[in-house]
Amino acid sequence: MTPFVFAFKLLISVPVALVLSLTAIWYIWESGNTVLYDSFGQKMFSGLETYGLLAIPLFMLTGEMMNEGGMTRRLINAARVFVGGFRGGLAYINLLANMFMAAIIGSATAQIAVMARAMTPEMEKEGYDKGFAAATTAAGGLLAPVIPPSMMFVIFGVLAQIPIGDMFLAGILPGLLMAISFACVIAIIGFFQGFPKGDWFTRKESLAALLACLPAALIPLAIIGGILFGIATPTESAAIASLIAFLVGWLIYGELKPSALFALFKRTAVNASMIVFMIAAASVFGWVIIYEALPQKLAALITSITSDPFVFLLIVNCVLLAVGMLIDGIAAVILITPILLPIAMNDYNIDPYQFGVVMCLNLVLGLLTPPVGVGLYVASTMSGVSPWQIFRSLWPFLLAVAVILVLLSRFPLLSTALI
Structure with missing residues (x-):
């Protein structure tokens, strides 16, 4: 009965956190083991006793401060220096600016909203x-959950009980591969459609743009450099x-006022609290998974189909x-990780970092695919283009991501080389 209750609540659009909690409550009642009610609250709280989770609101706050402090505009301007003069230069600027933003924001939806505007x-x-303009921006948002820092990687790392810093490192090569594949898509489309040629900055303009961007560039350097060289944990x-973003926006650019901090903190707290x-809620839902032996049953089913790790990952991708x-x-990461990760590791000897990268990249595709497609609707709202018009121009980028997913599934080294 419990699986039907779970599926029914999802179908009627009950928020996922409530679905998880209410399903656990239903299972306890159905099992008759009502003693578990006494430890329900304690179990929920213990699921949050992880130091790494502090990174989620802090990365969100960094993104909010960047938007408020004018750093986004300067990063876009700096991207013009490197690719602005190519044919289709503005499309490449869009892609490169999305890479810069991905190294700071870590949320695809937030990035799409900022860049589409x-x-x-x-x-x-x-x-x-x-x-095409809106589609390029939306596709660039897919870089956010892969290029570190990534909120999905933080959550996966916590659930999988693996170092979040190493999970970030696992995303660097896949993120670069995605960016290169998107650049190839832009080049091919530009060849057939005849994109306008861009203008290169003069030496003076280039120097001014790069100097203006330097303080903002300290943010991704602090995040990735701190983790890469073992100076600081991801949190x-x-x-x-977030401290650098505040100081740069306030003291250097002069666009972030201390009076705006309360609104930023409030917005960050509301968004982070939902996650x-x-x-x-996933911690208490773990009771259902454990008592129903769901991973073991699913493992028995899948291993009867194939013993090849690559084929298993292709099935998982579908x-x-x-x-x-x-x-x-x-x-979806919160729901699926406890079920599929044990199967991947124990039955197929798949590296958790490879599995995490494949899973997070695959799930973020759902942001841009109907029927839900939150990222698609965010891009539509911010750009004023219909979702269907965006999707018509988006499919080559989604095809490129599908190819990258197959490569990541086939070659573990693409995810684990830097760890």
Whole structure:
């Protein structure tokens, strides 16, 4: 009966955190082991007693401060220095700026919202198709959950009980591969559609743009450099990054006022609390998974189909793609990791870092695919382009991600080389 209750609540659009909590309550009542009610609250709280989870609100706060402090605009301007003069230069600027933002924000939805507002009108002014402009921005948002820091990686690391810093390192090569594949897509489309040629900055303009960007560039350096060289943990790096974002926005750029901090803190707290509540609810939902022996039953089913780790990952990719189309990526990570990760590690000897990268990248595709497609609707709202018009121009980018997913599933070294 419990699986039907779980599925029914998901279908009627009950928030995922409540689905997890109420399903656990139903299971306790159904099992007759009502003593578990006494430890329900304690179990939820214990799910949050992880130091790494502090990184989530801190990375969110960093992104909020960047937007408020004018750093996004300067990063876009700096991207012009490197790729602005190529044919289709503004599309490459969009992609490169998304890479910069991915190394700071860590949330695909937030990144799509910021970049769609900034880049789509600019591309339209220079003669690009509005649907393609919005699609390029939306596709660039897919870099956020892969290029560190990534909130999905933080959550996966906590659930899988592996070092979050190493999980971040696992995402660097896949993120670069995605960026290169997106650049190839832009080049091919530009060849057939005849994109307008961009203008290179003069030496003086280039120097001014890079100097203006330097303080903002301290943020990704602090995050990635701190983790890479073992100077700070991901949580400490997130705290340092938020402090740098505040000081740069206030003292150097002069666009972030201390009076705006309360609103930023409030917005961050509201957004972070939704994610944290889902993680707490997932802890009690673990009772259902443990007592029903769900991973063991699923492992028996899948191992009867194949013993090849690559084929297993292809099956998982198909399942995750369907799940990602219906459930938010972060919620899906919380739901699926406790079920599929033990099978991947114990039955197929798959590295948890490889599995985490494949799973997070696959699930984030759901942000841009119907019927739910939150990222698609965010890009549509911010750019004023219909979701269908965006999706028509988006499919080559999604195809590129599918190819990257197959490569990541086939070659573990692409995820584990830097660890």
